[in-house]
Amino acid sequence: MRKEHKKMSLAARRRNVAGYLFIAPALIGMSLFYVFPMLFSFGTSFTDWNLMTTPSFVGGDNYMELMNDSVYLKSIRVTFYYTLLAVPLSNIYALLMAMLLNAKIRGRSVVRTIFYVPSIVPAVASAGVWMYIFNPYNGFLNQIFLQLGFDPKMWIYDSKQVIPCIVAMAIWAAGGTAVIYLAALQGVPSELHEAVAIDGGNGLHKFFYITVPMISPIIFYNLIMGVINSMQVFTQGYIMTDGGPNNGSLFYVLLLYRRAFEQTKMGTACAMAWILFFILGILTLLNFALSRKWVYYGG
Amino acid sequence: MKSHKKNRTIKRMFLWTAIILVCIISLFPFYWMVRSSLMTKTEIFGTPMRWVPEVPQWDNYSEALTRIPFMRYFWNSFLLVILNIVGKVLSSSLVAFGFSRIEFKGRNIWFALVIMTMMIPWSVLLIPQFMLWSQVGLYNTYFPLFFPAFFVDGFYVFLLRQFFATLPREYDEAAIIDGAGYFQIYSRILLPMCKPALMTVCVFTFMNTWNDFIGPMIYLKDTDKFTVSLGLQQFISQYTTEWHYMMAAATVAIMPMLVMFFFAQRYFIEGMNFAGVKG
Numbered sequence: 379m380r381k382e383h384k385k386m387s388l389a390a391r392r393r394n395v396a397g398y399l400f401i402a403p404a405l406i407g408m409s410l411f412y413v414f415p416m417l418f419s420f421g422t423s424f425t426d427w428n429l430m431t432t433p434s435f436v437g438g439d440n441y442m443e444l445m446n447d448s449v450y451l452k453s454i455r456v457t458f459y460y461t462l463l464a465v466p467l468s469n470i471y472a473l474l475m476a477m478l479l480n481a482k483i484r485g486r487s488v489v490r491t492i493f494y495v496p497s498i499v500p501a502v503a504s505a506g507v508w509m510y511i512f513n514p515y516n517g518f519l520n521q522i523f524l525q526l527g528f529d530p531k532m533w534i535y536d537s538k539q540v541i542p543c544i545v546a547m548a549i550w551a552a553g554g555t556a557v558i559y560l561a562a563l564q565g566v567p568s569e570l571h572e573a574v575a576i577d578g579g580n581g582l583h584k585f586f587y588i589t590v591p592m593i594s595p596i597i598f599y600n601l602i603m604g605v606i607n608s609m610q611v612f613t614q615g616y617i618m619t620d621g622g623p624n625n626g627s628l629f630y631v632l633l634l635y636r637r638a639f640e641q642t643k644m645g646t647a648c649a650m651a652w653i654l655f656f657i658l659g660i661l662t663l664l665n666f667a668l669s670r671k672w673v674y675y676g677g
Numbered sequence: 678m679k680s681h682k683k684n685r686t687i688k689r690m691f692l693w694t695a696i697i698l699v700c701i702i703s704l705f706p707f708y709w710m711v712r713s714s715l716m717t718k719t720e721i722f723g724t725p726m727r728w729v730p731e732v733p734q735w736d737n738y739s740e741a742l743t744r745i746p747f748m749r750y751f752w753n754s755f756l757l758v759i760l761n762i763v764g765k766v767l768s769s770s771l772v773a774f775g776f777s778r779i780e781f782k783g784r785n786i787w788f789a790l791v792i793m794t795m796m797i798p799w800s801v802l803l804i805p806q807f808m809l810w811s812q813v814g815l816y817n818t819y820f821p822l823f824f825p826a827f828f829v830d831g832f833y834v835f836l837l838r839q840f841f842a843t844l845p846r847e848y849d850e851a852a853i854i855d856g857a858g859y860f861q862i863y864s865r866i867l868l869p870m871c872k873p874a875l876m877t878v879c880v881f882t883f884m885n886t887w888n889d890f891i892g893p894m895i896y897l898k899d900t901d902k903f904t905v906s907l908g909l910q911q912f913i914s915q916y917t918t919e920w921h922y923m924m925a926a927a928t929v930a931i932m933p934m935l936v937m938f939f940f941a942q943r944y945f946i947e948g949m950n951f952a953g954v955k956g
Contacts, residue, residue: 393781396859400775403768404791407828412794415805422805429808478696491942492700495707498938498945500888502906503927506913507710510920518709521726550702554949561950610800613890617910631800638804639895651801658798 537626764826
């Protein structure tokens with residue numbers, strides 16, 4: 379009996395050692411590249427540090443200063459404005475694309491490829507191409523506007539139009555989300571749609587009473603990921619407009635980048651990062667709280 | 678009966694109109710990029726605009742490629758892609774194997790923590806990771822751009838763990854009876870069976886590394902170390918009005934991604950489906 383017990387614990391010990399050996403890369407990686415940097419950044423956010431001198435402790439000054447920094451507050455407004463437009467619109471467009479793909483059509487895989495391609499090309503390259511399309515002097519949009527007799531616009535060079543333009547690019551690249559929606563649509567049992575048809579429902583009834591509730595967990599997932607990604611939008615603002623005009627596209631992370639790498643205000647930049655982390659946390663929790671009202675998780 | 682059929686034809690027409698419209702929206706920027714990359718400067722600025730170049734200017738490509746050492750950047754990007762693929766495949770498969778095949782103490786907590794790394798915004802890690810790398814003297818090297826790949830990636834660990842879970846446990850038990858250890862079960866038996874899932878890891882790592890701009894921008898200083906994305910950004914900021922060269926450079930930068938995508942799109946779709954299922 380005792381011998382048996384000892385044998386068991388030996389096997390258990392062997393499993394423990396082997397298990398931790400296998401997950402060792404993750405444990406090392408989490409401490410080196412997540413836990414340690416985050417603690418370091420949290421500490422730095424309470425200091426004044428330009429990388430050259432030794433950091434000096436300033437308490438909550440960095441946070442306080444940000445609250446009165448009009449450029450910073452502007453970047454928050456710009457980023458929220460972008461997120462509020464980009465997330466719903468690109469999700470609606472993606473769902474529309476997924477429904478087109480879900481119809482029984484010929485050449486579906488070709489069409490799916492075409493829908494998907496904009497989302498896989500380098501952001502730098504698509505930013506370059508869209509810069510040219512939006513160019514006020516010889517870009518495609520104004521050339522078309524002139525031929526149709528409309529007034530040309532300044533597009534990304536107008537502080538009011540720049541965010542809708544960048545939102546349009548996000549919508550254009552929503553193919554990845556569409557593929558996720560397609561998988562969800564294919565999981566909706568067709569009997570449910572037939573039942574609605576028997577009860578005399580039309581296409582809209584099917585969509586709102588069957589499709590939306592059945593795929594609501596995926597909608598929820600895409601909204602959460604969409605908010606997290608949109609709140610951290612950077613490349614378009616950096617390459618196409620450099621935050622302008624008149625700080626009209628000064629996204630949060632772009633300002634964070636400038637504070638850290640152009641002005642080397644590491645304390646302020648870290649404080650900004652933590653405030654963003656906090657905002658994203660609140661938004662995600664809010665999403666979860668609201669999800670109880672509309673997300674349907676099977677039987 | 679007849680009106681029903683007519684109704685369906687109209688529906689089909691609407692459907693295809695919408696599909697073709699979305700296809701045009703998706704493809705137009707690419708068409709415009711290639712069209713402009715083959716034009717002369719006067720054609721670019723000429724009015725009324727032309728839809729196709731009068732004579733394709735293939736020289737634009739050689740000009741764009743010599744203005745900036747693109748061949749060098751291609752090689753750099755490929756090197757980083759390979760290193761990242763090796764790192765992610767090795768680390769994610771080892772970690773996923775541990776989580777799915779070995780019952781050890783604390784397994785569920787650690788797994789939850791690994792998954793939670795996915796939720797941490799990259800912008801929070803950006804600055805402290807940069808400070809870390811420059812403190813150890815590895816700024817302006819490739820280390821920050823590939824070394825972390827050898828440790829942890831929550832998404833791929835989750836994906837591979839789910840895949841391992843579909844493989845029957847009987848394989849492990851048979852191997853244990855034959856005297857194999859955990860590492861043999863991992864390397865000889867399970868790894869060869871999860872090739873499709875590993876391919877998904879490869880194609881997404883390829884895409885993320887090739888398209889990454891912020892990483893190379895922050896960590897690389899010497900121009901001869903630049904990647905394609907970073908080189909293209911330099912090109913865009915230097916030759917702001919020479920759209921024909923810029924579009925040629927963009928076309929070249931996109932090409933490897935497109936070629937890879939057309940050969941491996943099955944794995945892309947599978948990975949995207951997986952992303953949705955877990956939600």
